[in-house]
Amino acid sequence: EAGVAQSPRYKIIEKRQSVAFWCNPISGHATLYWYQQILGQGPKLLIQFQNNGVVDDSQLPKDRFSAERLKGVDSTLKIQPAKLEDSAVYLCASSSYWTSGAGSYNEQFFGPGTRLTVL
Amino acid sequence: LAKTTQPISMDSYEGQEVNITCSHNNIATNDYITWYQQFPSQGPRFIIQGYKTKVTNEVASLFIPADRKSSTLSLPRVSLSDTAVYYCLVGDITGGGADGLTFGKGTHLIIQP
Numbered sequence: 694e695a696g697v698a699q700s701p702r703y704k705i706i707e708k709r710q711s712v713a714f715w716c717n718p719i720s721g722h723a724t725l726y727w728y729q730q731i732l733g734q735g736p737k738l739l740i741q742f743q744n745n746g747v748v749d750d751s752q753l754p755k756d757r758f759s760a761e762r763l764k765g766v767d768s769t770l771k772i773q774p775a776k777l778e779d780s781a782v783y784l785c786a787s788s789s790y791w792t793s794g795a796g797s798y799n800e801q802f803f804g805p806g807t808r809l810t811v812l
Numbered sequence: 813l814a815k816t817t818q819p820i821s822m823d824s825y826e827g828q829e830v831n832i833t834c835s836h837n838n839i840a841t842n843d844y845i846t847w848y849q850q851f852p853s854q855g856p857r858f859i860i861q862g863y864k865t866k867v868t869n870e871v872a873s874l875f876i877p878a879d880r881k882s883s884t885l886s887l888p889r890v891s892l893s894d895t896a897v898y899y900c901l902v903g904d905i906t907g908g909g910a911d912g913l914t915f916g917k918g919t920h921l922i923i924q925p
Binding site for chain 1: 844846848853854855856857858861863897899905906913914915916917918
């Protein structure tokens with residue numbers, strides 16, 4: 694099964710420029726996540742989609758970050774304008790989920806990430 | 813949201829069993845416990861998930877006491893390739909998504925020859 698695809702893998706921009714990241718989740722996964730991981734820290738959830746609806750965007754800096762998931766499949770994350778502190782790895786993940794009498798199961802599959810450097 | 817506390821770092825030797833404990837005192841009724849592994853320059857990778865008692869798969873075991881206020885990830889016979897950061901997450905997965913799962917700083921596990 695193909696994994697989560699992300700592009701580009703690396704991006705260098707100057708502050709105040711805009712940038713966009715693309716993610717293609719695993720086929721059939723309804724839930725898609727965007728994380729920001731700053732060097733030395735754990736991933737921080739920016740936004741979570743269930744199909745093409747937003748479940749959680751409480752930590753998304755909405756004055757400069759936006760995300761969309763058209764048709765409940767691919768997703769894009771945009772930063773406009775970028776700041777120096779936006780330098781980080783942006784990870785996309787999708788999850789499979791099932792529930793039964795034995796309980797629930799949710800596994801997130803992560804893409805390779807996009808390393809953004811803002812100069 | 814349940815907050816987790818785990819050691820910042822641990823080290824061990826090849827062939828040893830490693831146990832990493834995570835505290836989550838305010839875990840909620842619907843919360844599950846999930847562990848992820850992350851190597852440098854890669855996204856996290858799912859290791860194991862459980863709700864209570866013991867869960868075992870081909871790479872690890874997860875022990876959860878009756879009060880569920882802590883959990884222990886057990887890695888049997890570690891090798892150098894197990895050197896990574898390990899994250900303990902607690903959250904409600906019953907709704908279809910990983911609601912409220914928060915990655916902390918994780919435990920940096922270093923395996924020596």
